[in-house]
Amino acid sequence: MTTQNLTTLKGLLTALFLLSFTSVLAQPTTYDGPQSVLIKNGLVKTITQGDLPNTDVYIVNGIIQEIGQDLSVPTNTPVIDATDKVVMPGIVDAHSHLNTVSTNEATSPVTSEITIKESIDPNDVAIYHALAGGVTSINLMHGSANVIGARNATLKLRYGADQFGLQFQEAPQTIKFALGENPTRVHGQGTGVQPRTRMGVERVIRDIFDDAIEYDRKRETYLEQKAAHERRPNRVALPVPVAKNLRLEVISDIIEGDILVHCHSYRADEIMMLVNVFKDYGVENYTFQHANEGFKVAPELAEAGANASVFSDWWAYKFEVYYSTAYNAAILHENGVNTSINSDSNELIRHLNHEAAKVVRYGGISENDALKMITINPAKQLGIDEYVGSLEVGKHGDVSIWSADPLSIYAVNEMTLVDGQVLFNRKTDAPDARLDRAISHDQSFDDLQSEVSESIRGRQDDACMEDAFKLFESGHQSEQSHNY
């Protein structure tokens, strides 16, 4: 037998051994589409309709069909025994960069033409990590390098689906704005263009809004004249074409109310600046992200109908984030501002229940109101509360099942369902949750461990500036070269 044959034989035997091992440790359950299931006899926290002990939740083809006690269902329906468990809606995170391919296009103060929907990595194991924390929907956001960033992507964490299957189809479009240090640092300080100051940030917004209004007028006129010419070519002159401008069309849609603004912000003065700008242009139903000084202007925010999505107790990672308090969420809430607690972190997203619990601890709000801050409130901010955020008949079967009251530090999320399918099961899932398609054939075990360690460690300061910092450091955001 030759060396080559010996080598081949050994390789074959190794592969066979390992492949047999693989059958035991297969990839995690991946999304197959809406499913039917009965979750039986749990303490059901509906969020909007009270807590229901010893209650069943019956999901049919991904939609909650019935909630009640001792429900009768077809005999072939899979059953999850939730006795002594707490059943609550899947958590909604209104601020995440969980699985972006790129987070910041930090080369222009306005990038509304861009969409994060074209920057989704469906293979990132971070999706599974978030499911492990009971999260089922996220606002996958552009970073905060630009005054007006990209449009965001609202996702359902259908782990295993492709970049299209992850998208929350019914969700309205949202877009990222950013005020303060980040855009002034990136553009004014970085490349010497407006904005260099907070005043400049306002100017950028007003200018692009005015440009959009003017564009909209010209484009509409052109399209109307073109249509009229096609109807009556001899009587209506041909119009000079006005090119579609994606950047301005998106801004126009914001003014029209078709796109919801989620604005990175910290200081009360800049928050009020945007409230006033939006008032001038008639923009409504927007959300301030972070809003660490939101508590200072809580009544004004409530009056404007603005939402707030905040950290429970995270601050001091840069100058504009020093004036902060752990009572922020509670004060906003008490003043009538629809408030959510977000993660902005791939680590924190795994225990948003703890973040909500802190609001009870510091602000003294009710436990149900705290849970609302990670379920129905962020769902409202994303315009998806008709579908998720509470356990109600007709809503999506997005559920997390906990070992105890989810606000307890001892509670563990045991199971997470999306569209009725169990996509996280603490008891039965393999330790290695990576998708088959995400496994590299040439990555070392040590490198993988480092990567995982990096991904689950605490939030990096100013995570919203991912990619932008790379641009600062290297001067090049994309340097790879195709050397055919």
Place this chain on the structure above:
Amino acid sequence: MKRNDRMGEASLCFWMILFLGSALTATAQTTLPSYGVQGVNVIQSDGTIKSDQTIHWAEGIIRRVSSSETLPSSARILVEGDSLLIVPAFIDGLNHSGLPDAEDPSSYGTPDRPSDPTYDRAGIQPHRLPESEFDVSHSSVAAHQSAGFGAINSSHPGRMMPGQSSLFFTQAEETFSGFESPLYESALGFVFQFEGAGGRAYPATDMAIMARFKQLLYDAEALQQHINYVEGPGAEQMETPQRDAVLESLFPLLNGEKPLMASVESPEDAERVLMLADEFDFPVIFATDADLSPIAPKLVQSATPVLFRFEKPEAPDWIQKETEETEPVENTANESVAADNADDAATDESNSESEQEPDEELSEEEQAFRARQASAWEAKKGALRTMLDAGLMIGVHGYNGNDKDFFEALRFYHEEGEVTSQELLNILSSNTAMILGIERLGTLTEGSVANMIVINGQDWLSEDATRLFTVSNGHVITIDND
């Protein structure tokens, strides 16, 4: 794993025409009116192998392919003998060969308006054609000749849209004033890649490249419409449009007349390009070394072909180590290679220790890691097979100039990836021609362009086969096998 029978050196039999002499070098050629090969074996793109064939070509065109026929008296016999094999010359479906290198991105400064750099600074140059700069005597073209490539679809290197590609022969007539144009067909498609502008300039990310691309086509659409209006009736009073060479060059893409030749690194990238194609309704050709089988149904449905780049993938370190561990056993048995110095002895000792390291010492976690990586490695090896089985049309692109590596990669996919040598030959020739829409290349039939490889051996893929000549557009290139 199977290889065709190799022929022994003893059967080598061919005639070199002496007067060709130094004219048959890889760098200096003179067109001869008529050539031929006799008594050779020929592999056609349909897999048929015919023996004792005569091929006659003149002025770059194959005039006759037949058995036992005598060449015209005017034809010069290049080679003859049944030890020789003739296969279609390869076609590189997309490359930068023969063209100057791209500017070093580190030299890019920040433009005055980073958010709106010039077209050139943004890497948007679809109006750029390679003809005027293609240098057939460039070393990268010579490397193609040596590997058996008779034609290259070449485009400028660059960023997001570095230009259009044109098909060139790898040899051309040399005159007193230099080489004649080796161009076969101009402007085959628009090259696109997810390469940002570099430095602090828009676009930097893939998502911005998507948006910038869309806006380019919106602008081109409006300009085309404006030009059509002005040139048509009923627009006498209309102001004339401001002409824009970049936007105007995109009209064929916008009108679906030419493909986007998109370089992608993952199925997700490919899906993003297909989103653009869906919106603007143009054909796409992918250039990649990635396994696109996960999106094969979409590619098949949209009749989107793939130009695959052959590079031998590296096995996981631990599999490589296991493979290497087998070899010392053989070496020990072979006394002639016994280590005879201290360093070697130390190395052997080290190897011996690692050999004895039992797998049981691996943590359960690492064992699981290896199990899944073994599956990933199997999938990687079978990627090309999987894509072929899915019904994708596969061609080749991106030959990197190293024929040893290239043929090693081909043999890897043949031996480890279960792709037949005929399938590989088709990928390298007829499939690529078909993908590029070039009918007269990639086959050895009468009327086709005389592009072929003359091989000493009966298995073109074998390590023992020697490529003697590459014929490109009828020009004979002697391959230096030293």
